[in-house]
Amino acid sequence: MTPGEPVLFVRDVTKRFGGLVAVDAVSFDVREHEVMGLIGPNGSGKSTTMNLISGALKATSGSIVLNGHELTRAKTFENARFGVSRTFQLVRILPGLSLSENVIAGGVFGHKRRWGREVTEFAESLLERVGLADKIGLSVDSLTYIDQKRLELARALAGEPEVLLLDEWLAGLNPTELRTGIDLIGSLRSEGRTIILVEHVMDAIRSLCDRCVVINSGRKIAEGTPVEVLSDAAVIRAYLGEG
């Protein structure tokens, strides 16, 4: 689907931890139906930026606005209610709940609120969507790594988010799983979802992202299509170092 109007506005966002500036006056827009890649070398501030958008951290200054809602000073749960959903770098599924319940959790309190039979059926359709239909009765501990990631993704989708944040969702997968994973995100993209991806896997960036923002040492150093940014000299220098 072609990207529409911008829905998420990140303006001059800065995050300081004491003396350390992790994110330095970063600005970018994310348009509806677009897949935006947030890339950069390790430690550059990508995950911190994700955390600022999801509400896990609060920006020191600047503003983040989603569909007219000010996310910057809101509490974490309010970000979710305004339509932000995410997966975590280290998968965080809920061990004390069943598979269905893990997904249902995403659909009860957040952006779109469902309850009762409605949410159970919705959760089951999502489990099918992410490829876990045959695992529904199993306990959470018995899931493989990629299945845990699928579960977390289903939970994030349950809230029918305006913006879906995937924080290195493809990390730690073997080549076969990677292929499956990229296809899955690709199918989300065809549905028209608005996604922000933090990734290191270049294949994924190239095939999935409409646009990319490159962050290095907390600052945005490039913005454009994947082809454009990945051939940008400054970007190459950032990843490979000088010389």
Add this chain to the structure above:
Amino acid sequence: MDIVISGLLLGGSYALIAMGLNLQYGVARIMNLANGELLVLGALAAFWVFTTTGMSPLVTLFAVAILGFAGSWAVYRVFLVPLVRRSANQGQLEVDSILATFGMSFFLVGVMVSIHSEYFTYSFLASPVALLGTTVALNRLVAFCFAVLIGGGLYLWLNRTRAGLAVRAVAVSPEAAGLVGINVDRVSALAFAVGGMVTGVAGVLVSTFITLDASVGVIFTMKALIIVIMGGVGDIRGSIIAALILGMVESAVATLIDPGLTLASAYLIFLLILLFRPQGLFGRRAA
């Protein structure tokens, strides 16, 4: 001025108690709710020795220090290491250590009640002394001086020795400390034991000028916890300053309003800290 002086003197002893708890919670990550009972044990020991043999509590102090150290080390190894092993994360360890030490505190109270069930106090250096224009009891002054000495020694140990450096490292981050080759288990045990030692010694000092009984430990635990949080967990300097502030506030409340409200005033301070600065005056991390 009276209030300030007597507050400072009281604060000195509080500082010692808080330093002990700070080592146990800030370093070994054990929320030791039995801390107050350990203090009362030290006090009871001093009382018993003084009333049966007449030996000065300042001498008993050394024996209590050694026993406090050894006993706390043993408690850590036997009771607390299994909890550290079985906890999946810091939060669970806190819950488990709270429950376990809560149980230990009841056990210790029971033991002490069976040894000596009434209030105990004794007269030691109870003569008045003129100080800076006001009169104070000599025993309070001596207790204060000892607290300063011991506190100072602890500060030097932490800041000038290798062992102390290791302890401070573990207080900041056990994971990082482990990565640089520090044996976190041993250092935690050491910190816990030193914490116990300091608390026991504080008990001896406090027994010279306060009347205690077996059940009063929980109040000391409360105050120590409030001081540790007020000063910032893991920060010794913070504990000292917070203890002095609490000492002065209590002294003021006892003199100007009513001695029965000292615990309530400590709570009020706690409330204010929780509302406005949960990480404490010098704290880097909220607990």
Add this chain to the structure above:
Amino acid sequence: MTQSNLLPLVLGVPIVAAAAVLPLLVDGYWLSVAVYVLMYTALSTSWALFSGPTRYIALSTGAFFGVGGYLVGTGMSDYEQSYWTMLVIAPIVATILAALIGLVTLRLSGVYFVIFTLGLAEMIRNLVSWVQNNFLGSRGLYVLTDLTEVHIYWMLLAITAAVFLFGWLLGRSRLGFALRILGNDEQVAQHVGIDTAQAKVILFMTTGFFAALVGAVVAPRYYYIEPNVVFSPELSFLVVIMALLGGIHRLWGPLLGVIPFTLLWEVITIYLPNATTMALGIAFLLIVYFIPHGVVGLAEKFLKRGEA
């Protein structure tokens, strides 16, 4: 999503009916044991509904219980109110107090909460004594009613049934689901849109409500309310130990802890009357170290091994 079905409700009715008939069959010693069991079942179940899922260890039961008993005493003695009026007022006051405490401490991590509640009973006791000594003159509050032990038994039975009903409804509700998620991972809970601070405070308020209600209801048994007796840190401790013994992750867990513990306690007070505190401490340690998931946990492990 829902933890239970209609079965507990169906089973509950005959159980409550049977329990209601009990006083007609026993009296004296065993009736007072039954009162004790009901009292602690109500208190520990209500406690576990909060501390179980959130893992915030509340040591505040003694404080709220005392508020209940004390308000009944002072309302009747100093302000000429009827017992029934105070029975309504006391839980409301305790709920407000719980809300205030919760708002301050529950948005922070569990340690602050535990510390605050640890000394709460003691602090309220000091405050109340001070107010009494300096402003109210009297030290003793008389609670004189026509209520017999049997009446109190029935009132406690009603309260216990209410706690269980509340627990059952909670298990089927969004709030209960929110608490389960919160207990698993608070950050995830916030990210799915749960106002975790609010959820914790609401549930904590219910523990204040029920504890004060129980305290108010049993006040007539004392006849004479003394702050030292009614604000008891030991009670907070007993509630926790019984809940842990039974198991805090199932609604009927604490009940399974109250009954054996009550019997054990009777034995201890008869044979070791001078060592009760010490025995309490040992019992607590044994439970924390060897039965951390309670009787329920042991039973479930046993059943799982049977299945495997």
